[in-house]
């Protein structure tokens with residue numbers, strides 16, 4: 001690891017057929033750092049996040065996460081890798097509609113060998129941390145947007161990730177609720193030292209982070 | 223794999239679950255019913271032979287004398303030699319043999335269909351013992367006669383009276399109800415085998431066309447090991463010649479002429495189609511399910527489920543659904559087959575197996591063995607169907623693994 005960088009992207013490019021969406025981007029995130037990625041819609045933020053988090057493979061370049069080069073990993077290896085080290089928060093929450101709040105939080109733990117009681121215990125602990133204690137048995141349909149995102153944050157933390165990737169976590173929320181969610185993320189970073197990479201197109205929100213990276217047209221601005 | 227998740231998903235999508243389970247169960251039920259029907263007809267086809275205690279009957283067709291006077295053999299049953307019987311007894315698979323002699327006796331004032339029967343044998347017409355309605359059965363060593371009840375009434379013959387047949391006299395000791403008795407080898411006068419043989423031996427017209435010695439017969443009833451019936455039938459043809467008429471459950475099945483009875487191939491093809499429908503339904507619903515839940519699958523993958531984890535989850539959904547369909551299918555099949563068991567089947571008895579002279583009253587009339595279709599679902603068939611439905615579930619689930627592998631985890635990052 002080079003001077004405490006937990007995430008390193010080197011000369012990353014991503015092409016969809018002929019369209020180069022991410023162009024030769026290099027980017028580092030230090031352990032415990034909160035980095036935000038801003039830029040206009042369509043500039044390639046989400047695509048870059050998917051490359052850095054091991055959801056997609058780059059056309060060119062290299063990604064090192066937690067000292068492991070994941071560039072040549074197979075789909076299965078990437079899945080196991082995400083299971084171990086990565087948490088995700090999405091704009092549209094992406095909760096499983098049939099599962100209760102606690103089961104959604106436990107979703108990343110299902111494939112892991114542990115008792116259901118342990119899974120439940122871990123899920124409830126996280127939901128309580130998100131002030132969702134009274135809501136553990138509710139289905140997503142019975143939750144407000146802000147509550148859904150709290151469940152999603154708890155899910156992102158279930159596996160004790162080394163880094164959390166968030167793609168527009170407040171994009172589907174009104175500004176007051178969005179602020180509350182931002183406060184939670186900020187606190188996670190400050191109090192628990194969580195490493196985070198957050199994509200947003202709102203410069204105001206980006207300011208919460210330790211460092212802001214700007215993107216334009218697939219490239220990172222210096 | 224998480225069973226709770228499987229069950230919740232099936233419950234959440236209960237409309238779809240119910241539709242696919244019901245659709246599938248109809249396919250499974252169809253499969254069971256088709257096979258149960260085929261088995262039922264098979265069993266029904268055994269009935270005419272079974273009720274006379276045999277699996278096979280043997281006759282040899284031959285010539286009839288020019289003039290029908292005195293004792294003659296019908297053209298469908300002429301001499302089977304004692305030596306031939308000795309050979310037949312040695313065919314592997316033969317458990318036992320019943321013997322009889324059927325002669326038509328044309329006396330000046332009366333025509334008789336005479337059946338010479340053994341006194342004690344569970345195979346062949348000796349079982350008439352159970353159908354005596356008045357008087358008693360034949361006793362050892364005595365020359366006595368039993369008369370068919372309807373015939374006795376028609377001609378005013380009573381128990382205790384004497385009858386004259388082919389120049390001999392017999393006391394009538396009992397009446398036999400042929401309407402309840404087996405439909406094969408029906409006669410109106412039953413004599414001890416020895417007496418019928420001696421009538422045949424001393425008949426000149428009979429001897430002139432088919433020589434007959436004291437130990438010979440013209441009807442054989444054979445009990446055989448069930449799985450050896452066909453080879454025994456083949457061996458019989460070898461001994462008696464290609465012209466010999468060998469009746470087996472199989473030959474009655476052919477006479478039934480019904481689709482299920484006619485061929486195993488029909489049942490097989492129809493059940494395959496039923497299964498194919500079931501597979502298609504299972505596949506279609508599961509495929510729809512997967513494309514609808516692409517995003518959900520993306521989430522699972524994003525948070526670290528491997529391809530195998532996800533496939534197992536959907537496989538379980540599919541298997542559970544198909545298992546439920548299998549149970550429902552068995553239930554439907556049980557109800558339907560109960561309904562079908564009220565159907566009656568008429569199994570035609572070939573004239574040759576119960577020959578009556580055409581010019582006599584009732585002669586040449588088609589005889590039927592009528593019974594209720596013995597439909598039931600063997601435990602093995604039900605178990606097999608259930609296993610098959612679970613297999614279909616597993617099979618479609620596994621097939622859908624390919625669909626699942628095409629869904630990328632980055633699916634989660636898309637939103638409308």
Ligand SMILES: Nc1ncnc2c1ncn2[C@@H]1O[C@H](COP(=O)(O)OP(=O)(O)OP(=O)(O)O)[C@@H](O)[C@H]1O
Pocket residue numbers: 016021039040041042043044045046047048201
């Ligand atoms: N799977 C894909 N196939 C083809 N083109 C894609 C794909 N994913 C993204 N793109 C294209 O890449 C470009 C960048 O998309 P991306 O989602 O990374 O932008 P973004 O910065 O996240 O935008 P937004 O702020 O609207 O979310 C867009 O022009 C988009 O159409």
Ligand SMILES: [Mg+2]
Pocket residue numbers: 045046047167
């Ligand atoms: Mg985006």
